Amino acid sequence: MMRDPVSTIGNLIDKQSTAYLGSVDGEGFPNVKAMLAPRVREGIKTFYLTTNTSSRRVAQFRENPRACLYFCDRRFFRGVMLKGSVEVLEDSAAKALIWREGDTMYYPEGVNDPDYCVLRFTASAGRYYSNFKSEDFAIG
Template sequence: ISDVQTNSAVSVYYCGPETRRGVMFGGNIEIVDDLAAKKGLWQEGWERYYPKGHDDPDHTVLRLMPTNAKGWTGSMTFELELGDTQ
């Protein structure tokens, strides 16, 4: 989390190898302090990693604000500029 506070620029990548499709979003992330969001996103079983539940100080929610996307599907590629999402 200290890295995010110092530099919020990130990229997030997803690939579906069985479909030969993938996408990468680039942009910035921010820490979400909203307890309702933390409760709403909470999944059963996460107690294993966050023993105090959604109130655990180590349980952190991040919000991605993408500015661009790159990806492919089969042999085709694409690139999009998404602009300012704040």
């Protein structure tokens, strides 16, 4: 059993450059997409990711906010799956929160580009895998 899930899982997450975000499509099937790691995280409950407003994922989250976020440490064969929901944020404060120099490569109009939005993932529970064992945990 993990002594400190926030620290253990937070450390795993912080070392990853890729996150896998799962959504549900209109037919009820899961869809998973590799994304750049979250730009901001608040503990292991709230994560902010950047994406295109015009993306399929945004359309899916607007229809059904249920989601999962997965991080894996391939070197030590461990990972964490968080389940929760996603909100699509398009306000200036959310966009400015995670904007980085160089993002104009993806969003040429800058931080106010209409095709730039923020996905806020809020976890409700998770499952951690390490040393050939899994354990569920609640997120408060």
